[in-house]
Amino acid sequence: MATISDVAALAGVSTATVSRALNGKATVDRELVARVQQAADELGYRPNGPARNLRRQEAAVVALIISDVENPFFTAIARGVEDVAHEVGYSVVLCNSDENAEKESRYIDVAIQERVAGVILSPTGTTSSVDKLAARGTAFVAVDRPLPQQDSDVVLVDTRLAARQATDHLIAQGYDRVGCITGPAGVRTADDRLAGYRDALKSAKRPSSTKLVRRTEYKAAGAHKAAAELMSQPDPPDALLVANSAMAVGVLQALREQGVRPGRDVGIVAFDDAPWAEPVDPPLSVVAQPAYEIGTVAARLLLARIADSTRTATTTTLGARLIERGSSHRT
Amino acid sequence: MATISDVAALAGVSTATVSRALNGKATVDRELVARVQQAADELGYRPNGPARNLRRQEAAVVALIISDVENPFFTAIARGVEDVAHEVGYSVVLCNSDENAEKESRYIDVAIQERVAGVILSPTGTTSSVDKLAARGTAFVAVDRPLPQQDSDVVLVDTRLAARQATDHLIAQGYDRVGCITGPAGVRTADDRLAGYRDALKSAKRPSSTKLVRRTEYKAAGAHKAAAELMSQPDPPDALLVANSAMAVGVLQALREQGVRPGRDVGIVAFDDAPWAEPVDPPLSVVAQPAYEIGTVAARLLLARIADSTRTATTTTLGARLIERGSSHRT
DNA sequence: AGCGGCCCGGTAAAGGATTACCCAGCCAGG
DNA sequence: CCTGGCTGGGTAATCCTTTACCGGGCCGCT
Incomplete structure (x- = not known):
């Protein structure tokens, strides 16, 4: 060489x-x-990259730590980050924290160790590992979820409002007992979606019952079980708000098994406009989050912070869009 | 610090x-x-990572260059690679070549520059960028597609046989005019799937007609158009073999638009067991490729080659499994 | 008692790029 | 013609870790 x-x-x-x-x-x-x-x-x-990075005290690399590579929401964010970073000559490395604080922490250690220029992450919740970044002065931006007591740049979606609108929509379509399947307690997006759901019930003067709510991992398996349980109660829901697309997979599966047809029998709105949401039968109504844009915005914020570490922290909140399709219409 | x-x-x-x-x-x-x-x-x-890597002349990192982060087949491979690599203390960085030879080449340059220990990639076809790895003596393993005239470790799926079996299955179910939508000419997996499809037609003594075949990008949009065209011909196919899950999305969409129901009207088998394949209506019959296993095998081969660069190159071919579901049954 | 060998740990070189600092040479102005 | 200033480019320090090499001290054997 x-x-x-x-x-x-x-x-x-x-x-x-x-x-x-x-x-x-x-x-x-x-x-x-x-x-x-x-x-x-x-x-x-x-x-020689290492030699250059050693001398420069920084690598032209940004680390992107997401909680699930198999979730289209996060891969779309990755695309956005990549496109912006490449424009200015940065490479992006993708790391998969699997919603696991320990893995997240390990990746943050690696990022620090390799002296990456900056980090974009969807924090798992425990703030501790992020403190390491702050302590070292590495630029970082949080996406999807805010960081408790940490004033850093954040890019969020107004997911509570979106959940409320989705629930409003279901109620407006004539569904009477709307249920909700959301992520684990303590995960901010899961809490927000539940709160938005409750906002809607309240303003529509529907009683809100814990019998209509289930919380589980943001995965198909958990949602499958949750939906099966909800639907076999004495007084089952006739509509469901589902908090992400992996969960939607589990829910649809459970409904199939019970011979219940989405839309006609049970209204469904799920978060995330997965590629398969439209071609399925009936097409799935969704809350489309601007994932790609989250990525581009986060990347630009990060670059700005790398250039000027004294910038004051900003919070950007993007809107989501309800796409009404067949699964939330009786006909 | x-x-x-x-x-x-x-x-x-x-x-x-x-x-x-x-x-x-x-x-x-x-x-x-x-x-x-x-x-x-x-x-x-x-x-300090860079200092260590500089001295060691190698970073404990393997680069994984895949052609599409949004394709579940590749993300599953990524999981496999990660799990094995982490066991032995390597980090994995994921790069997205977008099926674009130039991007692939850029990532390979970065990998060389950063002195990664090894590279796993699904080659876009042009061998040139891979030559750089060989020239520098960086260990690498190809997955999903072989490298023309390059004797390196490769992990493949017997996709031709799988395509043949899938087509046999459609014929056995009584579909008469089986069509095929596959990837671009020159992409090995696309060619193989087409060849397998033809093998089956031949052995079943069905005439094979180019009117039943379309080739397009491995994406939903191309497949959508292809399916729409195929179905509006004078003599449309009554079954389709679809070469990956993104394409299946486009095909299902096109069928919906034409009011044609999968299974009853048109038999469908698609490659890749995407998470949504089962819960849709009717459930999608698929050829499940052992993606996770491809990843673990490739990672182990890479580690072996890192440890001993004189190993002779091996080709591992894994089998795929046909999962029969509703979309390939008339009832 | 003397010496060989071993165990531990220190000294310093090496790895390759960037950059502060300095110097040579040239041009212009007095 | 001399000198000050500017430009372009060389010398060498620096980034931090790993590791080859070396040496001190101690143990045990003869």
Whole structure:
């Protein structure tokens, strides 16, 4: 592997000049730049990343720590982050915390250790691991969920309002006993969606009963069980607000097994406009979150913070959009 | 940020001893290890990754370059790779080539530059960028698709056989004019699936017509258009073999729009057992590829090659499993 | 008692790029 | 013609860790 000295020797200049030429510093003669460039090409020279990062005290890399690579919501965020980061020459590395505070903490350690320029993460809740970033002064932005007592940049969705609107919609469609299947207590988005659901019941003067609510992991299996339980109660719900698309999979499965048809028998609105939501029968009504945009906004905030660490922290809240399809209509 | 010298000073030993103690070398006195450990904890010492990688000439990182983060097949592979890599203390960074040779090449450059220990990738086809890895002697493993004229470790699925079996199944169910929607010409998996489809037609003595075949990007939009075209021909197919799950989304959408019901009207088998395949109505028959296993096998091969670069290259071919569900039954 | 060998741990080199600092040479002005 | 200033580029320090090499001290054997 060729080093900068090899290039310097071949071009007949010093390593300093090679570095300057290749990094586009203005103080190098045109002709020399060309000669250096050619020598570098000839040798297939690639700067040694670790050496550069060591000297610069920072790698042109941002780490993106999300809680589930298999969740389309998060992969769409990843796309947004990538597109913005690449524009300015940063690489993105994707890490999968699996909603597990320990894994999250490990990835944060790696990020610190590798001296990444910044971190974007959907925090699992425990603030402790994020403190490490703050302590070291590494730039970071939280997405999807706020950080308790930590004034950092955050990009959120007004998920409570969205949940309320979705529930309003179900009620307006004539469903009477609307239930809710949401994520674990303590996970902010799960709490917010439940709160929005309750807001709607309250303003529609419907009694809110814990018999209509189930909380479980944000996964298909948990939601499957929850839906099966809800539906086999004496007084089952006739509509369900489901807090993400993985859960929707479990819920639909449970309804199939009970011979209950979405829409006609039980109204369904789920969070996240997964690619399969439209082509299924009946098409699934969803709350579409602006995931890609969350990613781009977060990336821009991060870049701004990397450039100027004294910026004051901002909170950006984006809106979600209810898409009404067949699963929330009786007909 | 504390450095190793700070730790050394606090513990009253040399930096060499700190390094040895923290890296678990045997030749350090118990008591000293404890003292060093305590000093490190006290200072919150994290070794500087770039410095370590520079010295070691290699980072404990493997890069995974896949063609689509939004495709569940690839994210499942990612899970497999991660699980194995983490067991032995490697980190995994995920990169998204978007089926784009230029992006792939850029990520390979980054991987080389950062001196990652190894690379796992689903090659976009052009071999050129992979040559760079071979030239530099970086360990790598190809998944999902073989590399033309490159003897490297490869993990494949016998996708031709699987396509044949799926087509056989459709024919056995009484579908008469089976069509096929597959990926672009030149993409190996797409070609293989088409070949398997033709194998089945041939052995069942059905005429094979190009009117029943469409090739497009491995995406929903292309498949949507293809299915719409196929179905509005004078003599439309009464069954379809669809080459991946994103395409299945597009196909189901097109069928809905034409008021055609999967199963009863048109038999469908799609590749990849996406999470939503079962709960939809009717449940989607699929060819389940062992994606997670591909990931674990590839990771193990990569680790073996990192440890011993002279190993001879192996090709591992895994089988796929046909899961018959409602979309391939007339009833 | 003397010496060989072993165990532990210190000293310093190495790894490769960036950059502060400095110097040579040239031009222009006096 | 001399000198001050500016420009372009070289020298060498620096980033931090790992590890080759070396040496001190102690044990045990002869």
